[in-house]
Amino acid sequence: MTLTIHLNGKAQAVAADPETPLLYVLRDELGLNGAKYGCGLGQCGACTVQLDGKAIFSCITPVGAVGDRAVRTVEGLGSLDHMSPLQQAFLDEQAAQCGYCIAGMLMRAQALLDVNPHPGEAEIRSHMQPNLCRCGTHMRILRAIRRVAGQSGKGAAA
Template structure:
């Protein structure tokens, strides 16, 4: 079945089973490899993208649920040459250790900053709770989000 979806502002027609998880379509059909396969159960956040501005686990989101909706991936935020303010803050704070979770962390954080540009520490912590960093850089990640929001460096 052919499904049309909008990813990073561009419309794509893909011929896949509508039950296919978005993560597989992003990586295998569209060549967008920022979102990573972590657990496949929506429990770690490595696959986090934004759907209509909300953070979502792409590993458990079937393609059929995306008709007429907008998907944003980390590739839609910026490039290595022109990073978004949040990506720059993650780099400045050296928030990545192995880097596996970082795209998902950035996408969840961006979803928060898009609706609340100056979140409190408690709001940041609560919002970021579903995403896990196995390397333990959570404190750097929190600093990066605060830096990007301008609430502190």
């Protein structure tokens, strides 16, 4: 079946069963490898993308459920030549160790910053809680988000 999804600002035709997880369509059909397969159960966040600006687990979201809503992946945030402020902050804070979780972390963090450009520490931590980093770089990830949110880091747990 051919479906049309709105991906990173462009209409994209995909040939997929409507029950196919969005993650598989992104990676296998469209060649967008930013979102990763982690657990397949929506429990780790490695597959996080945005759907109409909200962070979702693409491993448990059927492509048929996307409808006319906008899908945004890490490939839609920026590029090596033109990084988004959040991507640059992740680089500056050396927030990636193995890098497996980073695309999901970026997408979840960007969803928060798009709604609230200056979230407080508790809001950042609460919002980021569903995404896991197996390497333990959570503190660097939080510093990167605070940097973009305009927080100096004073009073926040490093």
